[in-house]
Amino acid sequence: CSIVKAILRIPNITHATHLDQTPIHLACLMAATVDIxxxxxxxxxxxxxxxxxxxxxxxxxxxxxxxxxxRQTPTCDxxxxxxxxxxxxxxxxxxxxxxxxxxxxxxxxxxxxxxSMEDSSIRSSLQLPEFQLFWNxxxxxxxxxxxxxxxxxxxxxxxxxxxVVAANPNHAPMExxxxxxxLHADEAMQRDEHGHVPLAIAAASPFLTGGxxxxxxxxxxxxxxxxxxxxxxxxxxxxxxLAITNTNPTTWESGIQCLLxxxxxxxxxxxxxxRMYPFMIAALQNQDELVGLSNTFRLLREAPHLICx
Numbered sequence: 001c002s003i004v005k006a007i008l009r010i011p012n013i014t015h016a017t018h019l020d021q022t023p024i025h026l027a028c029l030m031a032a033t034v035d036i037x038x039x040x041x042x043x044x045x046x047x048x049x050x051x052x053x054x055x056x057x058x059x060x061x062x063x064x065x066x067x068x069x070x071r072q073t074p075t076c077d078x079x080x081x082x083x084x085x086x087x088x089x090x091x092x093x094x095x096x097x098x099x100x101x102x103x104x105x106x107x108x109x110x111x112x113x114x115x116s117m118e119d120s121s122i123r124s125s126l127q128l129p130e131f132q133l134f135w136n137x138x139x140x141x142x143x144x145x146x147x148x149x150x151x152x153x154x155x156x157x158x159x160x161x162x163x164v165v166a167a168n169p170n171h172a173p174m175e176x177x178x179x180x181x182x183l184h185a186d187e188a189m190q191r192d193e194h195g196h197v198p199l200a201i202a203a204a205s206p207f208l209t210g211g212x213x214x215x216x217x218x219x220x221x222x223x224x225x226x227x228x229x230x231x232x233x234x235x236x237x238x239x240x241x242l243a244i245t246n247t248n249p250t251t252w253e254s255g256i257q258c259l260l261x262x263x264x265x266x267x268x269x270x271x272x273x274x275r276m277y278p279f280m281i282a283a284l285q286n287q288d289e290l291v292g293l294s295n296t297f298r299l300l301r302e303a304p305h306l307i308c309x
Contacts, residue, residue, distance in 0.1 A: 028061040
């Protein structure tokens, strides 16, 4: 540290290299100690937002350094320091559009862990020190993404499963919801401060695009606890109805059917505010007329008696 302090006394020490890398970029790439990075941050706090020629912030450099060092860097203490000082960097992707969470899964996920494992094996993996270390890093990034800070990490305000579901899919790889729904299945029936369970958040999310991704998220949450399909939001809407009214249309195959299978009674519940049945609301959806028409037809085929009520 004394050497670093001496270097920092040199004029213009915060200038970047030909690759636009500041000293803190280089320190993170070379897996420097937390003390060294702390000194560099104090010298130039704004450098945490700087991007190098590859579009990497220091935080991205810290995570990608695992590829160079072949070990699980950065440490949790390093991530805490970088995220505590500048939590907004958790939302930054590199020049290829790769997010921090995707990069973390690529570089730090223990090689013996995969989505193809049985759920019980994934639960057992949580007892492994290397997986605990990896998952602690995931939780840090998720807290910064979802809460805008890491101070809430160990408080009731932060729920891992809710944070995963609320995250933009551009930031969260598909493996993440799979692991989170198994490791934090106990949160599937818990409400956040807005009164929503994770399934309701997913059903209403405008970020879930593409039928395969949307269905994968919903099915993971239903496997965690199918009873969540019968939990209404503060406006009295079940996840089934939230999916129908989603501004990003949900098709029968991408989510409507699995939500209805989990809560069959939802098809005959009138919306509290409009007093309309789900098939009526589906018919009024104008974001995609074909999706609305298809959903209306299938809903009426499931419960034709509702048209006479």
